[in-house]
Amino acid sequence: MPGHAVRNAGLMAGIALAMLCPRDATAQYRQGMPEVLPQPARASNDTTAADADAFRAAYRKAGSPRMVVYWNRDLSDAVTTQYDHVAQATHVEGGAAVAQLSDDGRTLTQDAGAASVTTLRSGERRIDDNGSRQQLPEHTDWPLMTAFNARLQGAGAQLVDRTVALRAHAADQSAEQRKDTQTLELKALQGKAELLVEVLQTHDASSPFGVMFRVEVKRVATGELLASLVSDGKAPKPAPGRFVAGGKGYVREAAPEQTLAQAGDVVANATMTALTRHWQ
Incomplete structure (x- = not known):
């Protein structure tokens, strides 16, 4: 009995000491331990992957057409260049x-x-504009454009650079022919790409980054409109975060803020979904 009494006293002292130890007020993950609740399913990520797979299959079935992306650039209806x-x-x-x-x-x-x-x-002096229309500052616009292109390329799309296509075609033209940029541009597209993807922006204060996107995909050879959509670039609502220990018990992990790359991904995913629907 004396031995049991000593062990019980030691156990009670250990419990009391643990209760007196201060807890860290900041949220902590329990590394190496099972979660209090199961990790919520990330349905949006699964859906995005499924959409990319569907696009990849439909794109190959359509013959893997080359695409040239006009980012913030109009293909105007002017047929000649005015000077x-x-x-x-x-x-x-x-x-x-x-x-x-x-x-x-x-x-x-x-x-x-x-x-x-x-x-x-x-x-x-050329008196007409070159179709460029800038809404966002470059430090904001470039990550959006890069994410859009990367998402399409990641799903297997072949992207053609407009400037390279234009200059490659112009290299074989005379000085007089190079002055008519509209004709030069169309012939360059016809020789280098099958699809034209126009991504335009307009101001929208309610959108995450202050702009609304309009995307149109056209067949260069015929002018056929394959897809047309509008997107504010807002990412889907994230699934609930996992529970973490806080100063007042366990709380849900706060969702991170949307990034520029995610907005570019959203617009690219909407474009791929629209093209997949057309090809299917």
Whole structure:
């Protein structure tokens, strides 16, 4: 009995000591231990993967058409490039005085500078815009564009760069032919890509990053509209987080803020879904 009494006293002392030890007020994961509740299913991630797989299969069935992405760039209805003939003239009267020492070194004289200088330049200036339309600053726009392209490429899409296609075609044209950028651009697209993907932005204060996206996918050879959609880039609501220990018991883990890359992913996923629906 004395032995049991000693062990019981030691056990009670250990429990009391554990209760007196201060707990960390910040949320902590219990590393290496099973969770209090099972990890919630991440349905959105599974859906995204399934959509990408469906697009990959439909894209291959459609013959893996090459795509050129026009990000914030209109393919305008102008059929020729308009130019103005311009001339620039510069005229300067008088000039700075020039100090000059006489031959004997005793006299300092000042002579007036040139009476006038005239410069005349003439040439041509393009008067129509190039289709570019910028809504977001580059440090915000670039991650969106990169995520959009990466999502399509990750699902197997072949992307063609507009600038390279345009310059490659222009290299074989005369100087006069290169002046008509509309004709040059269309011929470059016809030779390098089967599909044109236009992604345009317009201001929308209610969207996560202040813009609304409009996407249209067109067949270059025929002008056929394959897909058309509008998206605010807002990511699906995340599944409930797992329980973590906090200062007042166990609480749900806070959902992270949406990133720029996620907005680009959302627009790309919507584009792939629309194309999959068309091809199926």
